[in-house]
Amino acid sequence: MTPSSLLPAAQRTLKTAKIKITTKCNRHCDFCIFAEGGQGENMPLSTFTQVLDRLEQIPFRQLHINGGEPTVHRDFSQLSSLAHDRFPNLTMVLGTNAITLARNDRILESTLAHYDQVLIGCDEEHDNYDEVRAVIPVLREAGTTVVINSVLEAIAPDRLADLAALCDEHGAIHVTNHVHHIDVGQPANDLGGLCDRNVDQHLMIEVDGDCYRCFNAMAKNDSEFTVWDDDFAAKVFAPRRKHYDFCLKCHEYQDSGLQIVPAPAAPTRTAAV
Ligand code: SF4
Incomplete structure (x- = not known):
């Protein structure tokens, strides 16, 4: 079977497009680099609609709505409905700490109506055991993964x-x-080739439109392009040529052995006429 990284861009499909609709959060987890508590910023509804327009240019299988804590976005229900209507055949995924879901019936109903999967971080840092215990039965009863x-x-x-x-x-x-x-104090990776972990896996789009082709690589330096670039769709599947800042300390580093990943597609042979 041909590895997806060797297929021409036109035949490749991204697994996940993830839109970070807010950097606000109702928790302050020590390890989190994605949120800024109550001081964060919401993606305006008009920007979100434009991001959906851009995403229509690329094939992908799942749309994740994330933050920060996405359910604290004042337009969460409307954004969710817009995304669901725009991509009715994709798997809709919500990343949340479940605190709002447990406390706000309207937000819970919106989640049940628009999302196929709910991913919930739960540990001492999130401090959300009671809320998780309350929402799991409701979500599961409705058939949500x-x-x-x-x-x-x-x-x-x-x-x-x-x-x-x-x-x-x-x-x-x-x-x-x-x-x-x-x-977190781990020794630096002995980087050889570039990491092939995220080839055709994740595209993360920040509130300002900056894009990252890895869920872990999220420093401003790691952004390779923006969702507003004219050639955005081509850049999503373009070869990677350098490490991200986070690769040095990443537990998930997988050495491709290559200096460029994905490897450029082999030229297609055409029959002589
Ligand atoms: S090493 Fe980690 S941060 Fe770097 S591309 Fe791989 S998964 Fe992403």
């Missing part, structure tokens, strides 16, 4: 066991991860 994600450095073993049991009881998925997107 629920993935609970705990940062191993930020959760006690008994809490972890409780969460696993809760997920088991309601058919939710429990996953764990390390704080992989920041420097």
Whole structure:
């Protein structure tokens, strides 16, 4: 089978487009580099609509709405409805800490109406055990896929066991991860070739339109292009030629062995006439 990175751009499909609709959040997790508490910024509705216009130029399978905490965006319900109507055949995914979902019926109803999957960070830092316990049964009863994600450095073993049991009881998925997107004292990677971890995987779009082709690489220096560029669609599938700042400290580094990834597509042979 041909690896997707070797296919011509016209035949490749991005797994996930992720729009960060706000940098506001109702929590202050120590490890988080994505949010600025109550001081953050919301993506205006008009900008969000323009981002959807840009995304119509590229093939992708899932649309993630993220933040910050996306449910604190004052237009969350309207944004969700717009995205759902624009891409009715895509999987709609919400990344949230579930706190608003547990406390605001209108937001919960909007979530049930527009999202196929809800991804919830849950650990001591998020401090949202009660809210997660309240919303999992409701979401699962409505048929929504629920993935609970705990940062191993930020959760006690008994809490972890409780969460696993809760997920088991309601058919939710429990996953764990390390704080992989920041420097937490881990030794630097011995970088060889470029990381092929995110080839055709994630496109993350910030509130200002800056784009990152990796969920972990999110320093301003790591942005390679913006959603406003005329050749945005081509850039999404363009070869990567350098490391991101975060690669040095990333747990997920996977050495492609190549200095350029994806490898340029082999020229197509055409029959002589
Ligand atoms: S090493 Fe980490 S930050 Fe760098 S591209 Fe791979 S997954 Fe992204």
